[in-house]
Amino acid sequence: MLRNYLKMALRNFTKYKVYSFINLGGLTLAVTCCLLLGLYVRHEWSFDRFHTQTDRLYRAWTREVYKGDVFTNTVTPYVLGPTLKETYPEVEAMSRVQTSTLNVKKGEEVLSERVHAVDKDFFRMFDFPLVRSTGGNPIQDLYSVVLTEEVAQKYFGTENPVGKQLYLQLDSTMQAYTVTAVAKNVPTHSSIRFGMVIPLENILRYRSDKVLKSWFMIDPETYVLLRERTESEKLRAKFPALLTTVLGDKYQDQNYIINLQPMPDIHLNTELTGGIEPTSNPAYSYILGGIALFILLIACINFMTLSLGRSVSRAQEVGVRKAVGALRGQLMGQFWSEALLMTVLAVSLGVLLAFVLTPTFSQLANQTLTFRFDATAALFLLGLIVMVGLVAGSYPSLVLSGFRPVEVLKGKISLKSDASLFRRSLVVVQFSLSVFLIAGTIVLNQQLNFLQSTSLGYQSDKTVIIPVGAGGEAGRQRVERYRQALASQKEVQSVAASAFPFAEGSGGSWGTLGFTDTKKVYREFQFNIVDPHFIPTYGIKVVQGRNFDPANTADTYGGLIVNQALVKAFDLKDPLNERLPGRFHDHRIIGVTDDFHYASLHSKVQPLVMVLRLDSLVKYSENMMFTSSSALDLSIRLAPGQVSEQVAMLEQTWKAVVPGEPFRFTFLDDSLQRQYEAEQRLSRIVTVASLLSILIACLGLFGLATLAVARRTKEIGIRKVLGASVYGIMGLLSKDFLKLVLIGILIASPLAWFALDRWLQDFAYRISVQWWVFALAGTLAVGVALLTVSLQSIKAALMNPVKSLRSE
Template identity: 40%
Template sequence: MLRNYLKVAVRSLFKNKVYAFTNIFGLTIGLAAFGLISLYIFDEWRVDRFHEKGNRIYRVLTNTRVKGESGVNSTVGRPLAQKIEAEVPEVDKVVPVRTTNLAITYNNQYFYEKQLFAGEHFLNVFSFPLLEGDPQTALREPYSLVLTQSTAWKYFGGKSALGKVLMLGDTLPFTVTGVLAEPQPSHMDFQVLLSLSTFYATGGDRTPWFTWDETCYVLLPENASPAAAESKISALSMRYNGQEYRNNGYEVTHTLEAVPDIYLHSEAGGLNRATGSARQLQLLGIIGLFILLLACSNFINLTTAHQGERAKEVGIRKTIGAAYYAVVGQFIGESLLLALLSGILALIIVVLMLPLLNDITEKTITVALLRQPVALLVILGFLLFTGVVAGWYPALVLARFRPVDTLKGRLSTTATGTWLRQGLVVFQFSVSLVLIISTLVVSRQLKYMQNQTLGFDKERVLAIELRKTPRRDFIENYESIKQQANALPNVQTVTGTAALPGQSGWEGQLVWVEGRPQDQAVTLEVITVDHDYAKTLGLNIRHGRDYSTAFSTDATSGVLLNETACRAFGWKPEEAVGKKLSTAGLEGGQVIGVLADYHQHGLQEKIKPVLTFIAPYAFRYMALRLGSGDVPASVAQVEQFWKSRFPGYPFEYRFLDEDFDRQYKAEQRLARIFSIFAGLAILIACLGLFGLATFTAERRTKEIGIRKVLGASVPSLISMLSFDFLKLVLVAILVASPIAWYAMSRWLEDFAYRIDMPWWVFVVSGIGALLIAFVTISFQSIKAAFMNPVTSLRAE
């Protein structure tokens, strides 16, 4: 019986080649698109889901309230970890972690691996398995170091790394006490783990509470209450350091955050890796599901449209005794066969398209992910889901035919079937139009942000990262290094800074103004600079003056504020010059000038108050403004100078305009995703429309012949055949426009600086959809209209 059903299914496909091609190709595209999106979602979801004790590991967050404003920070004061360990019995183990970036010296070369200082229980709490070494002791003693497998191979080849010594920071010999298997995706990114005891053994101070620079993780015992542990941890900072916090206007509490939730759901971000977005994954999942539903809609549409061709077959089967459920099973089986064929083709497309997916998402998703049991079950499940969803309605419709009607040819298309097909066409084009409109809006917003006046000149500014230089040498010889760089051909000006536009300075720094109580400090973003910062970046001095070497006090107390900072202090910008203030690293500062507001960060957020003062010891970047000469040649000259000045150290640079635009990666990625899937949605919708147009033209062959004999013109026949479909596209435009307007209005709310919703995108999208639909339909319409009426009348 099954063999017979399979033969019937295969014969039916070969008999109706257009129908078969449209269904298989549409399902293949839908499944491939859904598969690629699912791979990305799964890769994002699995971050930090591999820890064996993951349901008991929490990160301690610092919650602040100052001047009625709330904030959250992923780091805590240094003493907190010890206090939790000593006073909170609901906690099993405590793991403090610090980021660091020490140079590793090896074979007279300097290397900068991703590093973390980690508490001794790190390897017992997190599931980063050791290939060599003991997890109980690997991070206990000072000057202990654990490498990932690939990093150990980099330095020692295939030899055992245990006991080997690496020199860090030129003077610190570390002994390798462990080798890790390559870490699975996590919110923390590292290649080297250093024992945290080293930090304190080399002079790190454990006492300051207000230097929130450690991340603290806690492991709770089995069946412990996170709420009970949180309530005790929350009060510790104010209990031991409440006076200092209150003197500065702060109220500090702590909450616990489950580690598996950090990557996708945390407001505080990751440890040293950019986090994902659950909201974006939900959006992508919805898009992928709709693409799949579009393909299923095609199947339902075309199968029900061709129901008359299978009616006699059903009638004969039921007459000779086929049960209702046997007929249903046959057609669902055929649907599953189509889904299987499409699934195999889709899998091939997914493998071929993985490089494109990785390029768009900046990931390294591999085919190996598809071989995981979970992935295989998901693939099989969705093939079954697609086959059943696509085939159940046509199967029920065909199985309900009465044998006597079908055999006598009294079968007619029902109003319900017609409405269903029309509704599915509207659904397909509505989804396509929403994606097209969204693509245009996202692209317009992205273009607006990239072309907006930023308040500084980002062109031809070469930025060199300083973390990969000998720190002490650079600081002690900064002025001579700057002069030598400034003397290079085509270099106009040079500056040093802690943060260029597009980078964060010291955010949330307290600033005290002379004459105000201590608890009325204002939080600003503080950026350390040198004398030529404003000149190099093209910042405008609105009031007062710029830094100048003619005033020796500028280097010790001179301050530049932006206009927003002046308003944060309650000053008019023109009245700020001469005011005195203090902040961390600057006692007795005095405002010498006011900068015109500029965008230190992207246009997603409003301009923040910014304060700058001169402090070479905190520089993270050196920026060189190049002239209009040969830029590649200028970069080569700078590189040659840098390598001769710092032999053995890598030269890494980027241009400020490219670096600043990296803040819009999420929007660029979204625009590409929308454009790709809008194109796929239109393709699938047009495939279905083409199949329906073909079927309609075939069914109305005799009608067309009669009309031509009675004098109907070719244009009138084309209009008649096309109008029924184009009016469905018009309905889709009316349905899609308000949905797209609402969705994009909500999306634009996330931007402090945004475009007004452009009305023309709805018009362009609608006209485009009508033209695409007309071109799709017109091939069959024109073919039918030009057919010889004699041939048409003999068609039946």
């Protein structure tokens, strides 16, 4: 029986080539899109699950309530990890992880590398396989270093690096480190991404005893491995007793909390951010997963409408089969076998196409994705075949197999009104989904353009950022030497320095300082250490007062320039004649700037203070935090000209002035664009998906138009005999479909508005969703629908009426 079903299915495929091609093409595109989007979603949800002990791995985090304000930190005190391991037998192992940018030297070449410093249990806790090793713990010795294959290739080429030396600079001198192991390149779905690993003890030697023992100064991430059968909730319940002991009078009920975050929860948890690696918004995975299902559903609806479009031509086949004794169940099996065979072919072609397009999609999604065919993928594809085959073949099987043989053989085919209603509803659903995606694409691109084109309150074009590699007095000396060396270069308009550059993170990368004011209210502001050239270089508008005067000693040690957000937040009526509302007696506000966007537009502009030196400001603070190094960064504004030649000049000058420091640079505009990578990625994917959805939906509309023409052939013939024009017949056939598309627009518009408005809430600065977005989306849908229907309408209108009426 099954063999017969397959033979008949193949015979029908070859007999109805056009319909088979459209069906197969639509399903193949949908399956390909579904697989590629599934790759992205799977990549996002597979973070950190490759560790064999992942169910026992946790990242510690703290929450501090200080004078009514809540501070949640995923970077922790140095003392936390060792205390947990020493205090609780449930903690089997512990490792802190901290990153630093260090100079690395091999031979005469000096490069800058991001280095991870970890504790000795690191490679025992995490699955980062070693491909070369001296044996034993690779970071047991103080001056040992572990490289990934990529970094080993960079420094040693094809030779075995184990046992060889690299020189790392943690302070002012280079220290020899021995390569003890080479690890496989870290998977892209890991929340710990290293290229070079050294023992954390090297960092701890440069930290004061006060910092190492403080429970309020934070820097590294802390990971723990719990023993088997340990319940993390029961362990958490013991932490308050520990805090009572270590904090004493500073600890009150729930004002300091230690908690544990499961390892697989790190990447997609947007409530616990601020760690070493950025997190991802899980909403984007849900959106893309939903789009994949939308497109698959549209393709399944296509299969139904196209099959029903062929119902007239296959009616006699059904009648003859029933007349010779075929049961309805056998006919249903026939149609389902055709659907399943079509689905198997579509999935096979979809898998092949997805495999070929994975590198292209990886570039589109800005992710490193690999098409892995494993047990999970096999089960997914099998489930996809069964689901699509059953859904796509269900309605044709139920409707076509229900035709009455006597009526069919007499040429009287009657599709019930509820069947017609359901069929039309499917088209409404198709175009509702398509309009939803088109509107989403428009709004996504609008918001992205808004983010990229909104005035930030400073000039970012033609600006090169160069890390100085040192802070404090040593950094200032380097800056001054370099500025003097560039003074004669016409290609350089201005040179400025600051402790924190623009665009290091979406939430703001400048430092945060907290203090208690004279009314016992705890306050915070962002801060940056700048030089007198910073504000002129960036063209930041000073709305009150003046810029720093380098010749004025009072400006150097006590001058503050604040933004309007601080004036408003601190309720300063006359800021130039007032001081900060605290113990900042040695400081005075000399200028107020406009609220320029030093962070991304995801967050509102916060109160800001700029100073020339931080020394005296620090002693009045109670809390200070910054996520990047306080080493200075140069901002160089270039004159119009050949950028490549200008950068070459900057590098040549740098090597002459600072020969021991590698030359690194980024363009500020590029850094600003990277703040919105997630939105750019989503916009690109949704744009392509919306185009595919409207294409596949139009195939369904083509099928419905085919069905309408087949059912109304004689009516069209009579109308032509009575004098109906071609345009009149086109309008007659088109208006019914336009009604369906318009209903789809009316359904999709409020749903899309609600979803898009919710998405925009994630941005502090955003566009508003305008009515014309849905009008444009609807117009596009109507235009494409008219074009699709017109193909069949024109064909029907030009048909010879004699042929359609000959049987009457």
